[in-house]
Every structure is written in structure tokens, then in C-alpha cells.
Amino acid sequence: MTLRRSISFLAGLAMALGAGWVAFPRVIYRSRPQPVNFSHKIHAEKAGAKCEDCHSFRDDGTFAGIPTLDKCAGCHAAPMGTTAAEKSFIDEYVTPNREPQWSAYAGQPENVSFSHAAHVKRAQMTCESCHGNTGSSDTLRPYQVDRISGYSHDIWKTPNMPHGMKMADCVACHRQKGLEHSCLDCHK
Amino acid sequence: MNTTRREVLMFAGGSAVGVLFTPAPWRLITDSALWSENWPGIPAPGHGEIRTRYTNCSLCTAGCAVRARCVGDQPVQLSGVSGHPLTHGALCPFGLAGHHLPYLPSRVKQGPAKEAADAVANGIAKCGAGECVATLDLQPARTASWTYRRAMAALKNGRYVAPSGDSSVAVDLSQARTVLSFGVPVLDGWGTPGNVNTARGGFRLIQIEAVESRTATMADQWLRIRPGSEDALAQALAGTAPIATAADATGLATSEIVALIAQLEHDGPTLVLGSSRLASSGRTVIARREAPVPAEWQKAAPVTALASLPDRSVRVLLIDESAQGEYLPWHTIEKKLVSDNPVIVAFAWSREGYARHANFVLPVGVYPEVAGDIPSAIDSVAATFRIAAPLVSPPADMVKPEQFVAAAAGLATGDTLRERADAIHKAARGSLFTYADAKSQALKDVTADAFWKALNAGACWIDAPDDKAPVAQLAAAGTESRPAEQADLPLAVVVSRELTPGSPILSKLYQESNLRLAPNRVALNPACGLEDGAQAVFETLLGKCHVGVTLDAGVPAGVVQVSGSPAVLDLCAAGVRAKVVRV
Amino acid sequence: MTSANKQIRAARYGMTIDVDRCNGCGACMVACSVENNVPPAHEGATDRKGLTWIRVYKVDNGEEYPNRRTAFVPVMCQHCGNETPCVHVCPQQAVDVDPSTGVVGEMPQRCLGCRYCMAACPYHARYFNWWDPAWPAGMEKTLNPGVTPRMRGVVEKCNLCHGRWHAAKERAAAEGKPDTEPVDYLPACAEACPTGAIHFGDLNDSASAAAKEAAEPESFRLLEKLNTQPKIYYRSKKEWVREIAAAPRPGTGKENTRG
């Protein structure tokens, strides 16, 4: 009697734990493939050694982020290699001059005002310290977005990174550096 | 039975406990809060490279120089161009939100261009003796206006009609020691804001007005007279009428008027601004030669004042509302139209103006969508030529009024703006001020193409100073005759043309605060018996319309102040009286 | 650099507003709304339910013509420097004072809309989003990317154009300037004022125009006796205008219903 009851209790417990730890994290994110199977590795080797070569700063100090099509078309007007990925990229985007809809893994929500200049130029941080080994990755992993909040998965935890890009993570570092003044430091 | 129910309960209990030890519930709580930060309906601003582009504001003839902060090509913020010789980096509230105009909900999106063209052609053909085809141009002295005049000249019985006011006359604020204004909003919309503010230190401002307008508030002296008694006072000041009558009419003390006269004589050069006419002593009002025009344009119809058209004579009326100007009440126009179905075409971007009366309403581009030049401002001593360079592209099937009219008159036109620019360049007078580098250079040092390029990238051509000649001596100013007393219409009407139609953001000024009088409101003295915000009917001999009531201690008893919305202006005329009845 | 006490030269951003120059045109209100993505009014909005981070009040001396005098007083968040009334009432740290700038900041995304801070503010400079923000179709293209639009049900207010401040800081960083110095920038209202009545600057920097003017005898602050130490200074040569800084005088309060 009591045994059966405790069994059913434990069963419920186990079920809930499983659902919460295994199923839920899968369900909460919607996965979206990147438009093009892009290899940072190859481009780092062949095109430019440094991230800034493509992910450049504008004259006014703002960060241009993911390069636009014309940057790609500069080299890929015609196929340079033989990969199917490149060919489809040219056919789908370069030739019709259609901007690929990239999804920024580290894209912060609208209310965050993040200055690359302050972190890269002034604080001399490396790209890897936030973006992990994306720069040397061979393929683009699918972009995962939280179904409810619409935040990128990487905000919570960037792969191959000790920390994520949640507010708490930013604050931790700023506090250590004595640069934490107010909400509006980083919020807009 | 019982046992299984217990088991189910235990199971539920177990899972309840279990869930608490998983991330799920906490994450759901967090996510719901994050969701509320950018929940549906909150637009996300566009992102991209921030660029700076320049143009000139064509909302009024001040034509202030504008620096536009753009995301990509879309302007998101407008500001003045400091160092500009005429506009001195100032923008008025309407100009600051000018880039919102293309998105006005009330905007006219399409219209029957084809049918209108046929109807006009028809009307022109039917035009009998003594009848005419008239183009009403609310903002004369533009290049487009020249096209109209040429088109009307090309027609046997074409007339070019413009609101009274002579574009060849300018005032020189820098010369004035005293400015005597008969209800002219000198500090609030008249002339070029930047220029007025710069010159403000140099003159003493005497405001003669029935209500406490913004200008009256800021004037050095405010003389509150009875509405419509401007003329009487002006006569007295000019010495053409006894002071006693003026005192009687205006409600001022005789001593006040005497003191005023003495003061004007003593203070030296005086500029007198009437609601329509100007007068001056000293060199404060001067003749201004217009910017050069191509020789072949000289075959143009003369400027006709609406009043001088014979009644019931206009068979075809083409109204260009695309450029803001003085609004002529409909009843003044209506009586000029032939009685048997005249053809009325309004080129308008808003349905609130003449569109309410026209047979055909044709949509036009708005600032900053369309290229067009801006006439020289009243307070600019030298002629100017500046183009409102488009910052965004207009929607599909917008009509270009001047082209429509030219076509209707069978007049072939090219790129008139360019032709005008070349003519100016040929004259090789004056200087060119470019905004991007805030530099001024003599026009003769610039090639024609460079000139044209500069004008479209934000620049202003300023004519060389002319040997100035005084136009008028101190003479009668002010036009309005004193309202006739009427028992059933107790209130004298004072029109303050405060609100040119503009961005929805202007609700900050007249809905979310009472700083300005809303288009559909009238201001009354707090002792009028109605309460603030009450809904009422505004009635004159010319009709009635619904208005909201704003109480303002600055409006004297027995006076109703109305804003410049066409619906209300249609009910107003010189010396009209009104009543405001609560509904 | 890792030490938590980095030597920062703190700024005290503030303003002086010359009431005698203000002609009440409202340019500052429009420029502010454009800069900060404040939506146009919902048709149900009134002067009591609107969103005007800066609001120009029409103030008079309560007399009748010819003794009647009128002035315009722009009122925005006064950025109180002492016992800032709104900061310590907020239950969840959505309001704070930036020690490096003295700006009183408000985080709409943290706000739960309890409106306690609005009750606490003596200057009525805080505004609540009673409606969902709505722009006419297409007009959302004109939104300023430097400031994020707020959602319904939260409080918002002037923060001295932090969007422009961010931009200035980013420029400084790009130019390799250290982050220990305050940056130069200009809020939208100060930039837009056609009569140049509003002067913005660092009150700690005695060279700045704002600091100089704030020290002049004709400068005053609203409700000074509350000892909230606002950083917005008003200036007027007129005695009666300087008196508006004091507590309301019953009887005359009724007449000042404009603005």
C-alpha cells in the first residue's frame, strides 16, 4: 500500500525531473539554419587572417557587424572554389543581389547598447573572449532562438565559453573592473 | 478505487516536487518577463550605418537649412545647419518633425488623375467669353509658380491667382530699431526663425494684438486693442485720422497712442508689419530683385489677386496646395466660380484643406519627398535659391501639379528647376553656401554642374546685395475692418494661424499639453461660462462647426481665438463675429 | 585596472534654461520626442495622460491686463542630486543615479509599473505608458536606433538623451580616449531650441557655460526648499518669474492651467 504510493510518488518525481532537464531545454528553443553554410575557418585561412577584415568598424566608431553582400561579392562574383555551398550562395544571393538573412548568434536584445569599440579598441579584448571559437569554426551551427523571449541561445551560454552574455555576465566583469555605474551604462 | 486515486495524487505530488528542481518553471517565469520587454506591437527601430544628409525645409517660405540624420537613407532626425547666413541653425517645431509628413494617416494616397485631366480639358474647351481658367498657387514665386504663369499665359483665358502679398518686397530686420506689429506672429512663425532670433536683440518689439499671443508675451510692449481695430490705430499713427477715434475704436487711452507716436518718432527706423501690407520709416522695407529666370519664361501670366477676379467667372480652378501658404477661406473662392458645375481640381496631400470642396483631389508628394525650390523669405534682404532635395522617395502614382497644369495648357516643359539654376548661374551673381562643409563661395567660381550638384546636396544661393530702395513710408497697415456689433453673435473672432498641418508628434504641443491651440479647438476667456475641454459648436454667419473649448486667461472676454485649421478658417472673414455654444 | 576603484572624473551633467528667452514654441518637446522615440498621442490621451519628457508650461503672474505677465517654463526631469525622491522608492532598482554623470536613469524594462516614483516626484516629470505605443503605418521607419521604444505599463522620463551620450562614448572609445573622462554631447532639446535658451554642460567643469550660468544670482531651481538639489537651473531677470520656484500659492494656482 504505502509502497505502491511511494513508488507512484517517485515515478512522478522522475518524470518531472526528466521532462524539466532533458525535454524542456530542447522544446524552449526554435532552431533556424543559417542561410549559407559558411566556413569561418576557410575564410580566415584564405581571405583574411583577422576578424576585422570582414567584421569592420565604421568611421564613426560603430561596429558594422556581419558584412553585407557586396563585401562577399567582392570575391565571390564568380565561383572561386568548387564547393556546392559556394555555388548555391552565388546562385541564390550574389547573382540576384539578395542580402542573406544571417542570424547573429551573439545578437543582443533591442534594449542593450553594446559598444564593440569600447571593448575591442579601448579594453583590448579579443573577439574570442566573447564569441568563442566561432572564428575558427568550419560550419555555422543552426541559430537557436528562445520561443518565448526571442533571445538567442548564446545569450545564456556561448559554446566553448566559460560564461554567457546575460546581464549578470556583463555586470560581473564590469564590477570587477570598477566600471559599473548605472543601468544606462549598457541599456538604451 | 480509493487507492488508485491516492496514487494519482501521489504521482501528481511527486511531479510537482520534481518540477521545482528543474530549470523549467524558473526559465518560464524569466522568459515571460523578457517577452514583456518587447511584446507584440512594439516596433524595432531600423539599424545600419548612420549618414548625414542635407536639404532645405519647404514647409514654409523660411526654407530653413536642414541636417538630416539618416539610418541608411531613411531620415530619423532633423536639425538645423549652424553657420547658415540666413537660418542660423534654427528649426521650428514643425520643421523638426518634418520627416514624419510622408506617414500622416490623413494623407491622400491616390486620385483620379486621368479623369481629372479629361474634365479639365473639357472645361477649358467649354470656357466661354468672360469665363476663365484659373490656377490658385498658395505659395507663389516658386519655379513651379513660373510654370503655372507660363501655362496660364499659353491659354487664351488663363489666370494665375495667388494670395495677396508682393514677393518683390522684403524687410530688413537688421535696419529696424523698432518693430510695430499689428497682430503679426513676429516671433512665432513669421519670417525665418533663425534670422528673427538673431536680429531680435537689435529692435524693440511693440505688439498690437487683441489676444496674448506668443509674440505678445515676448514683445517689449504689448498693446491690447479691440479685435479688428488695427486699421483705426494705423490711421492715427500715420496721421490720417484723429487720435480720438482710434482711441475710441481700439480701447486704448489717448495718452497711450500719443506716447506711442512720440516713441516711434524718437526711436528711429521703424518697421510696421500689418496682417497683409507693410510700411516703414527708414530703410526697413526694401525692394528685392527676384532670382534670375530663363529669358524664355518671360511670357508669363501676371499675378492676379483673387479679389480682382470677376465673380462667377472661373470655369476651371486648379488649386496647388502641395506647398503651404496662406489659406484663403473657401467662401472667398466659391463666389468666383461659375454657377453651372465648375471643374475644381485640388493638388493636395491632406484631405483637410480644399480637398473638401474639389471635384478631383490629386495626391502630391510632400516634403521631404519631392524636389522643389523655396521662395525667398520675407525677411531675407537678398533673393535666395534653395531646393528641398528629396530625402525619401514618394509613393507610387503621385501627381506633379506643375506638370499636370502645363500639360493641360499644352505647354511643353523640361526640367524647370535645372533651367532656373542654370539661369541663375549664368547671371553669376551672389554666393553659394554649401551645408556639408558650411562654406560660402562666389557663384562665379562654381561650374554650372557643380552648382546644380551642390543645390541638390543641400546648399543655398544668396543674391548679391542690391542698392536698397525704401518702398513705403509709414502708412495704413492692417486690413481688417472693425466687426459690426451683432446681438446674437457676441464674440469677435481672432484667427491665430498657429498650426500648419504636421507630424503626429505635434500632439505633444496641443493634445498632451495645452501649449498650442489644437486645430479643432477655440480659446475663450475663463469667464466665458464654458469649462475647459468642453465640446461646443462654433458658429458665424458663414456656418458652424464642432470645436473643443480651451480656456485661456490671455484671451479677453468677448473674443474667441481660433486656430488655423481650414474647416474653421472657412467660417472666418474680415470682421466676422461668432458665438460658441456648448453641446 | 582590475582594482574596483578606478579613478574616474565624475561629471555632473546639468542645464540652465533662460526663461526670459523661451518663447514657448515647443521645439524642445518635439525634438525630444523624435530623439527618444516617444510615440504620438493615443486619441484618448490628454495633458494628464500624455508622454512629454520635457513639457513647456505657460506661467503667468495671475494679474489682469495691463499688469499681466506671462512666461514659458520647460520642465523635464530635474535630475535631483540629493535624496533623489524617485530612486529610493522604486521597489526593484529600476531607477538609479549614475555617479559618473549624475544623471537619474530609469530602466523601463525593469519597471513593473507600480508608479510609486510618480507619486514621489515633486516635479511631475515622470510619465506612464497608459497605452501600447503606436506609430502610423510606415512611421516606425523614422525611429531613432539609439533608443529603444518602451512598452505599455511602464514609467519613463528624461534621461538627458542617453542615446546621444552612448554615441559620444562610443566615438571617444573609437578615438582611443580613456573612459575616465566625461564625454561632450548635447541633448536634443538643447540642440533644437531656436532661441538658444537651453545650455547643457558639466556643472563640475567650471569652464562650461552651464556651470557659469548656474552660479549667477538670477539662476534658481524649482522647489529648492525640498533640498533635492536639482541639476536643472532656471534663469530670469524678472522677480515674479523667480517666484514660481516657490510652493504654490492657493488662489493663483487655478489660473495657471495652460501648458
Added chain:
Amino acid sequence: MASQSMDRQFITRGLTRCSGSKFLWWISPWIALLLFGLYAAALCLIKGLNQTNMDNRFAFGLWIFLDLTVIALGAGAFFTGFLLYILKLDELRSVINSAVVIGLVCYSGAMCVLAVDVGQPLRAWFTFWYPNVHSMLTEVTFCISCYLTVLAIEYVPIVLRNRKLRQVPSFLVFEFELHKLIYVLAGVGTFLSFFHQGSLGGLYGVLRGRPFAFREGLAVWPSTFFLFILSAAAVGPSFILLTTWLVEKLSHKRLVRPEVLQLLGRISGSLLAVYVLAKSIDTLVWINRTSPETGFQAWQYYSWKPFGSWILVAEIGLFGLVPALILLAPKLRRRTGWLVSGAVLACLGVALNRFVLTVQTLALPTLSFDRFLSYTPSWQETGTFLAVVAYGVLVYSFSFRYFQLFPQERELKIAAPQMEEERELVGRS
């Protein structure tokens, strides 16, 4: 019929309760009211607070005012508990259950209204996650939610002692164990509620930007902090007295001995007297020192009609001193009419005090070019609050029907043999 007997099985043995159908008649209008109120609240939640007549100046309105009042009245729960379990005032055992239910109703109701009152309920938990320890509102939120839990726990034994439920042995055990805790609970509850009653007062007392409400005090707590505790403690018993009397009237039963009501009255009266004294002193200090120091002359506040100085007189005199005297006079106390009207006046007094502090504070201008404002709640606001009233009545009715709120009821019933039953609102089984 089956449901009938089912229903019967739940009613405490030895007590008479009206027939199920009669009970249905009694609750249905309240249920209707509740539904209407829920609709109004839903409007406010879905369409936003534009449904209310609050605005930027009247940031707080009807809801906050009534929440403060309701919570003050609900204070009877903690104070009776305090007197019974801590001060061992055993006569009060006969009303403690009723007091707990009332407390639960008042607090939970207030919490629900607050959830509608905030613009972003989804973020309400931020207060717990990122608390600003300096904010009185944080204190209020923490204490009220904790105390609500305490009340819920205190409510459980009342439920479990229900005739049917106690058939489950484990429930009985649980209830017994829980009962051992009751002293701890009472202690915790007392502390919590003393504290949040105070912080509710502090809520306005700390507003230095609102000289009308601003008060000096001890350390971080303005004088209103202590005044609120005192006033709440004073009217709490009065409200219990009132409700008990009301239930007796409605159910045509004698539920407690008259001495108990008189005792409640006496407690209320004496505390009220102390409160009136403290309040008067506070007011004098405020008029002569606190307010002038901030540049506001106190007389100015009362020159804005309709809030003349009469409101001050009414608050302290008519609704403070008068009920205090009534309740303190043994002669008058013994007359039910006087006793009840004394309690009513006391309750009205605390309501008026909360009104002055919330609504009048916001109505008064602070800037010289600002105006005196008025505000009338929209039907959505009123409706939302009526829902709480209906909710309260329903919870209490059910508790009264199925649980033993008044331990003395049975013995009193035996003492007073079957009254004339046909006129009775409550029939016998």
C-alpha cells in the same frame, strides 16, 4: 437530493445551517458581482491601465486607497492572534477563527487588486529578485506576501477540522502537528504584520517630494510608520466586532458571548485613544516644523477646496476621539447599538485617514504653476474592487457554513433552545 446529503455531511456536527438552496440564493448575487468584477479586471489586464481614470498626476487611485483600508481592517487577524496566543487573552479564542478568515480574505483580496494595479504584472517578481532594500514598497511586498502565507497556514487547521475532512486520519495528524505551531505562527504573523502595516504608512511618509505626506520619524521610519501600526491595531478588533455582529444578525444566531464583543470594543477603544493622542502630536509637529521646513505652509493644503481643514477635524475628532470615548465608556459598551456604531466610526476613521494620505496627497499641487486636480474612478476600477468584496463575502460564507468559525456557537445554541425557525434566514436540517 444526493448533493443535499453530501452538502450536509460537511456541516459541523451539532450546528444548524440553512438548506443548500437557501444558501445558493444567498451566494448567487455575490457570484454575479464577482464575475462582473473579474470582467472589469480582465479589461484592465488585457487592454492596459488606460481603462482606469488614473493619470500621470493621479498615479495612485481608488485601488491603493481601498487596499490600504482593507489591510488596516484585516489587521484584526494578527492583533487578535497576538492578544490570544502571546498575551494569553483567552476570551478571544471564540473569534480567532473568524478573525483568521477575515484576515485571509482582506490580504489575498488586496494582493489580487495590486496585481491588476501594476502595469506589468509579469514582472512583479522582480521585486523579490532585484529588491531595493531602501524602498518601503519592497518591505510591503515582502511582508504582505509572507504574512499571506502565514494566514494560509493558519487557515488550514480550520479547514481540516471540517467534519468530513477529519475522517482522513493523516489530515487529522497534520492538523494536530500544525496546531502545535500555532504559537510560532502567531508570533511570526504578528511581527510581519506589525512591520508591513508600518511600511504601508511609511509608503507615503517617506515622500519628501510630497510635503503634505512627508513626516519625520525614527531612523528610516517616518512617524506614519508607527501611526499606521497603531491605527490598524486599533480598528482591527472593531472590524472583528462588526463582522461578528453582522453575521449574528444575518444568521439569526448567537455566535459569541456579548462579553467578547465588549472586550473587543474595549481593546479597540483604548488603542484608538492612544492613536488619537499620537496622531494629534504628529500633526502639530508636522504643521509647525516638518512642513514649513520644506517651504510649504500647512494651511495652504487646506485652502484647496473641497479638502478644507474640516477633513483634519473629522479624521481626528469625529472618527477618532468620538469612537474612542464611546468604546471606552462601559455603560455605552454594554448597549449593542453604541458598541456597533462606535466600531463603525472607528473603521470609517481609518478609511478616511488612508484616503487623506493617498488621494489628497496626490490631488495637491507641488509646483506653483501646477493645479489642484480631481479624479473619479472608472467603472472598471470600481468593478475590480467590488470583485474583491464579493470574493470576501463568498469565502467567508463558505467558511461559516462548513467550518467552525465560532467555537462558542454550539454551547450558545444549546443554551438558547430552538428559536422561531420559520423567520430564520437559516433553516434547520
